[in-house]
Amino acid sequence: MHLLGFSPCLTCTSLLSAMMVAFPVSSQPRYLIFFFFLQLPMLDSVQFDVIGPVKPILVMVGEDVDLPCHLSPNISAESMEVRWYRNKISPAVYVYQKEKDQKGEQIKEYQGRTTFVRDNITEGNVAVTIHNVRASDDGQYRCFFKDDQIYEEAIIELKVASLGSDPHIHMEAYGDEGILLECTSVGWYPVPQVLWKDLRGEILPLLSVSQTLNGDGLITVEASAVVRDHSVGSASCSIQNPLLNLEKVVRISIPGYIADNTSFQRQTPF
Structure with missing residues (x-):
């Protein structure tokens, strides 16, 4: 307290x-x-604690998510100040004060994207809903209650994830004997893990890898590898979201010989 x-x-x-x-x-x-x-x-004002979720809340980009918290003991918060904020207490993600929304204190990025859930506010149980979640919503939030001169808060961890597009593979001749394989996919969050494997399941060394942050906060990944043994038959590009433990995999057949300046963009999703 x-x-x-x-x-x-x-x-x-x-x-x-x-x-x-x-x-x-x-x-x-x-x-x-x-x-x-x-x-x-x-x-003699009533003492209270603020309780939030023990574990991080996981949400996909584009979905809605509730950030709940409640008072212990379960006293009414109807006449209290309640706010959710991130780095600074003001402006905030959402502010409830004097028994109504205080939109003048709200961060611009959250305007029109929040709803106060107050059905059980008389038991000290409330939440704020963030609509159409973005990658930038990822991170810590603080749920803050203030009653006269007494205040408390709890930390809520929000983890945002996005599963990107099916990988696109480009293949072309590389030098005299090699084959260049390039794998591209868009719309990932957080930074994904990329692997090239041959038909035997052995990992191919990456020639290059890049992750580009797009305007929507999502990531485009590009990874290339070189195959010098044409007998491998095929290779696969797998891109995994470490937060969701889900991956997208595409395989491409490798011909026994590729003439110079010949390129292919054939791939088969698993």
């Missing part, structure tokens, strides 16, 4: 005892005693 305006080491009883020693009853100023008792309701 955080309490603003008072030192947490002084309880009401200890503070009153200190006053009694410093000022005999007969000499205590009436206004001082009156002021002290005015503060008692503030010092």
